Amino acid sequence: MDRSLSCPEKPRFRDAVRALIGPSGVEITHGARRCTFECSRQETPAVQLLLSHLESGGLTVSELVSRSPDIAEQIPRLLEDFDRLRLLTESTPSSSAGVCSGAQLYRDVRRLCDRLTHRVARSLFHCALVEGRATRQQLIGYALEYYWIVQSAPGLIGPALGAAHSSAERLLLQEFLKSELGHDRFLATALLAVGVTLDELDAHQPLPSTFALCASLGVYARQHSLSFKACLFLFERAQPAFIDAFDDRCRALDLPEAFYGPLRVHAELNDDYDHEDISRQLMDLEPAVSLEGCTVVKRHVSLLLETLIRQEEQILNYYGQARDRIPRILD
16 A cells, blocks of 8 residues: 555654664664664764654655755655654644644545555456456355444444534434444345355354454544544445446356345445445534544555455455355354
8 A cells, every 4th residue: 555645744753752873773762662773874964864854843755855865765665664653743734734624534535545446456356256257155255254244333333422522423323323233134134045044154253354344443433433434434335336246246156136136235225325425424523633633544544445455355365265164154
């Protein structure tokens, strides 16, 4: 993924960060966190200048590069590492540029998602469907992982109610939660049609990426409600081309309509009830978000999108292996 999309525009070391240049390298500490990197004697003055600029802040990445030409090629990667270790923050902005509305942040997030999707997020599963490579087990595996997310959804949405900032936000979340109740039983009928029993559904263990998607959303609901609200649209987006390709592949493999029909109906329910719009409605209620808050939200959206891509890869790889019994149904 393009990490620079979520890095500070004018990076500055956080207040508690301390940098010490030694004979053979640099040691940076932030509380109990510590990192080191090596630099040659010839590079030391340029490194010292870069660290000085990061302590004072106010310069863009391009300006930092131009002022330390001897290490210009290393600076972007070095800043990415610093940012990943949470050593950087945005330089203190002017009062007019210090905040962003929730509505504007959501527009930025959608543009970010569109750029990432166009650049790197080509759906491998969709390609396998269109090209006729997806197997019966992979289609059932997709439905199993999809079912696990849907049955987990109410438990993930519920904690967000405790962090609601207003009655309007609480009402939106309550209505969204009510609309998600019972969908797991609806989708269970699809899996029953291909021989998966209710006991086996209860025993189903999700793939690591599926678990990571739900775990991340659950953590955001409890600990960073802004990210939770901004990320919901990723799970509710209409994907008509994917659903059409899924149906066509099921028919080609002689899978019963009782299997793929409920999956289509569920997707159309999300579309009919404007579920994708839930993120916009919730973000419209946020009057102001700090620049660092915007950075955190964009990072979380990028990570979830990357995990969704990885989930498709894991479904194809895991359920693509020949087995005598239904995959991921563990005793």
